[in-house]
Amino acid sequence: MTVTTHEANVLGEDPFETANLLDPYPFLGRLRDAGAVSYLESTGSYAVAGYQEVYEVLTDFETYISSGGLGPRDIRKDSGWRPPSILESDPPIHTVMRRALTGVINPSTVRALREPFTPPAVELTEQLAQRRTFDAITDLAEKYPLRVFPDAVGIPDVGREHLLPYGNMVFNAFGPENYIFKQAFAQGDEHAAAVMRNCQRENLDDVGFGAQIWKRVEDGLITEQQATLLVRALLSAGVDTTIFGIGNTLSVLARYPEAWAQLRDNPKLAKFAVDEALRLESPFQKFHRTVAVDTVLGGVHLPAGAKVLVFLGAANRDPRKWGENADEFDLNRNASGHVAFGMGLHQCVGQPIARLEMEIVLQQLLQRVATIEPDGAPVPILHNVLRGFESLPVRITAA
Amino acid sequence: MSAAAGATIDAVVDQVDIVADQVVSLVLRRADGRPFQPWQPGAHIDVHVGDGLVRQYSLCSSPDTLDHLRIGVLHVPDSRGGSKAVHALLAGTPLTISEPRNNFPMRESRRYLFIAGGIGITPLIPMLEAAEAAGKEWTLVYGGRSRNTMAFAQQLEDRYGPDRIRIIAEDEVGRLDLDQILGMPRAHMLVYACGPGGLLGAVEERCMGWPPGALHTERFVASTLGAAAANAPFEVELARTGTTVTVPNDKTILEAVEEVGVRVLSSCRGGLCGTCETPIISGEPEHRDAVLSEEDREAGEVMLVCVSRAAAGCPRLVLDL
Numbered sequence: 001m002t003v004t005t006h007e008a009n010v011l012g013e014d015p016f017e018t019a020n021l022l023d024p025y026p027f028l029g030r031l032r033d034a035g036a037v038s039y040l041e042s043t044g045s046y047a048v049a050g051y052q053e054v055y056e057v058l059t060d061f062e063t064y065i066s067s068g069g070l071g072p073r074d075i076r077k078d079s080g081w082r083p084p085s086i087l088e089s090d091p092p093i094h095t096v097m098r099r100a101l102t103g104v105i106n107p108s109t110v111r112a113l114r115e116p117f118t119p120p121a122v123e124l125t126e127q128l129a130q131r132r133t134f135d136a137i138t139d140l141a142e143k144y145p146l147r148v149f150p151d152a153v154g155i156p157d158v159g160r161e162h163l164l165p166y167g168n169m170v171f172n173a174f175g176p177e178n179y180i181f182k183q184a185f186a187q188g189d190e191h192a193a194a195v196m197r198n199c200q201r202e203n204l205d206d207v208g209f210g211a212q213i214w215k216r217v218e219d220g221l222i223t224e225q226q227a228t229l230l231v232r233a234l235l236s237a238g239v240d241t242t243i244f245g246i247g248n249t250l251s252v253l254a255r256y257p258e259a260w261a262q263l264r265d266n267p268k269l270a271k272f273a274v275d276e277a278l279r280l281e282s283p284f285q286k287f288h289r290t291v292a293v294d295t296v297l298g299g300v301h302l303p304a305g306a307k308v309l310v311f312l313g314a315a316n317r318d319p320r321k322w323g324e325n326a327d328e329f330d331l332n333r334n335a336s337g338h339v340a341f342g343m344g345l346h347q348c349v350g351q352p353i354a355r356l357e358m359e360i361v362l363q364q365l366l367q368r369v370a371t372i373e374p375d376g377a378p379v380p381i382l383h384n385v386l387r388g389f390e391s392l393p394v395r396i397t398a399a
Numbered sequence: 400m401s402a403a404a405g406a407t408i409d410a411v412v413d414q415v416d417i418v419a420d421q422v423v424s425l426v427l428r429r430a431d432g433r434p435f436q437p438w439q440p441g442a443h444i445d446v447h448v449g450d451g452l453v454r455q456y457s458l459c460s461s462p463d464t465l466d467h468l469r470i471g472v473l474h475v476p477d478s479r480g481g482s483k484a485v486h487a488l489l490a491g492t493p494l495t496i497s498e499p500r501n502n503f504p505m506r507e508s509r510r511y512l513f514i515a516g517g518i519g520i521t522p523l524i525p526m527l528e529a530a531e532a533a534g535k536e537w538t539l540v541y542g543g544r545s546r547n548t549m550a551f552a553q554q555l556e557d558r559y560g561p562d563r564i565r566i567i568a569e570d571e572v573g574r575l576d577l578d579q580i581l582g583m584p585r586a587h588m589l590v591y592a593c594g595p596g597g598l599l600g601a602v603e604e605r606c607m608g609w610p611p612g613a614l615h616t617e618r619f620v621a622s623t624l625g626a627a628a629a630n631a632p633f634e635v636e637l638a639r640t641g642t643t644v645t646v647p648n649d650k651t652i653l654e655a656v657e658e659v660g661v662r663v664l665s666s667c668r669g670g671l672c673g674t675c676e677t678p679i680i681s682g683e684p685e686h687r688d689a690v691l692s693e694e695d696r697e698a699g700e701v702m703l704v705c706v707s708r709a710a711a712g713c714p715r716l717v718l719d720l
């Protein structure tokens with residue numbers, strides 16, 4: 001069989017340029033329109049932004065591998081800044097790590113978290129409902145996951161202040177070594193050392209996810225080093241993403257008062273609102289895969305070793321998948337199939353936890369807040385791969 | 400096992416072969432000499448075994464030849480009549496059966512891994528043929544106590560060669576090494592596993608490291624070895640919505656419910672992420688996901704509707720939707 005191929009459309013624009021990071025969607029629209037697969041001169045990688053191509057790359061984990069790292073460099077050649085995580089592994093190494101993790105984090109274990117996760121949300125939203133204005137990021141989105149998630153993993157109180165800076169390093173390293181990267185890594189060694197300390201068995205409590213992961217070492221499923229790396233994966237992947245998930249959801253709902261009213265009437269829709277917000281404002285916007293063997297995607301030949309930048313956030317707004325109103329929030333839309341949590345082999349392990357946290361915060365807020373609207377312009381965060389806000393001032397009326 | 404639904408056919412046992420220790424294969428023809436209706440790999444027939452008992456047996460002949468059907472039956476000493484009655488049949492005996500029905504349909508994919516435990520080989524045989532005919536990449540791993548108990552092992556090896564067919568007889572090389580067999584997930588590979596519950600439980604546990612939706616299983620429960628009931632249609636009553644939908648054999652609850660416009664949150668749609676978890680108000684589920692705990696499975700209060708179905712013998716589930 002002969003496959004006719006054409007050259008990738010070469011794009012001079014840089015997705016990591018400040019303007020494109022602060023307001024990604026105009027660029028993502030141009031990228032999608034440029035063709036199924038583009039070549040980005042600025043990063044020397046290929047780029048996919050349409051739903052179909054993104055889906056193909058995510059599900060064909062043999063052709064588009066993760067062990068080359070999620071950043072622009074191939075960490076197989078050029079070792080990365082830290083030992084590879086589950087996210088940066090392929091089968092068979094990925095397989096045992098994933099089995100161990102799924103055995104610990106799954107619908108059954110996460111359901112039990114609803115009880116401990118609820119009171120902090122009640123407390124935070126009760127306080128905020130008494131105010132006329134607050135910052136939905138610094139007063140809520142940033143506070144809540146830090147109140148509940150580290151306890152669920154079972155890490156000590158000391159050193160928790162390193163979680164956010166560490167997450168910032170991990171995710172920014174999925175982009176180029178630009179000034180954002182350098183800023184994130186300014187006190188890198190200190191943050192990394194503090195987080196690694198909290199991954200050790202002796203520093204974890206006896207009941208949290210951390211301890212459960214270490215139990216799998218006794219079962220012989222994983223090594224001690226893998227257990228450390230898995231706890232590290234939770235601590236690095238589980239905080240920033242959820243903070244942005246909560247913040248992005250509120251940023252959207254503040255702009256759609258009818259949706260808020262509908263949710264107040266029917267709070268059971270909260271989880272659908274969260275899902276649609278994750279589609280529209282996906283916290284994890286993009287990462288790289290590495291081409292393992294020469295292949296053809298969207299009519300473009302991709303050579304082995306090439307990097308492909310996968311734009312989840314663009315796939316989630318592809319009009320061919322979501323219709324002409326893809327850029328709009330629609331509470332009645334069935335958003336299932338969005339790739340905000342990835343798709344296939346590496347699909348987010350923490351998904352049930354993230355959804356639980358987001359749903360609880362929203363439900364508690366809905367109980368106490370009758371209306372919510374922007375109170376000034378939100379300030380988007382400057383980040384290589386995550387989408388979120390540094391500040392989101394809102395004005396509310398209490399219920 | 401539930402009673403047979405629908406029309407019956409008068410058939411005749413055309414041939415009885417002992418194909419392994421305790422396993423017979425029956426070739427059945429229609430009494431009126433006409434061909435059977437077309438069927439797809441994974442299909443089974445109901446066999447009326449007397450005393451009002453109905454058993455389901457997977458077809459292991461080729462869907463290309465409709466002038467006869469073949470089933471393989473393991474003799475289970477403690478089974479409630481089914482296999483014993485079938486073992487007593489002789490060529491020429493009339494038998495009441497149903498047309499083929501498929502409750503274990505084979506989904507389209509690029510690659511297949513088949514895992515059989517004992518008599519669980521039967522529904523997989525037509526699947527191998529289909530995968531081969533479509534030029535797919537595939538292998539079968541077939542485990543059993545010893546070669547003389549493993550029906551069709553030699554024929555399969557002769558037909559497809561030892562690279563494709565890996566016979567693992569416990570008395571020669573030990574049990575199936577599932578860590579090795581399932582240690583290396585492949586992209587776009589579906590796993591079809593069929594056999595006793597113990598084997599399938601172990602397969603499911605390992606498939607937690609596979610992409611969602613890769614695994615398809617058919618449980619051969621001890622009392623009905625040789626039976627296939629995996630995807631029998633059933634009804635789901637949506638208590639909050641106030642409607643009832645029928646879930647056919649080729650759709651999931653999630654798909655059937657979405658079709659009538661009822662919202663259910665979902666993500667992986669393959670029984671791995673838990674997003675579609677739904678409370679059960681009444682009825683007994685058969686959990687097909689890879690992730691719910693033993694306690695949750697036994698409690699039967701929630702189910703993952705993207706993969707799980709009603710248990711055999713439970714015609715109706717009432718869900719909190």
Ligand code: HEM
Binds near residue numbers: 238339340
């Ligand atoms: C809204 C919040 C979240 C979003 C948007 C998100 C997004 C993602 C995405 C897109 C992936 C796939 C990456 C890939 O394909 O390479 C992923 C993987 C992962 N996530 Fe999340 N995540 C969130 C919350 C969490 C939480 C709370 C945890 C920890 C409990 C977590 C832990 C992980 C881990 C360990 C992986 C790697 C899985 C693997 O490689 O098999 N995530 N996440």
Ligand code: FES
Binds near residue numbers: 665668672673704705
């Ligand atoms: S949608 Fe993931 S388990 Fe059902």
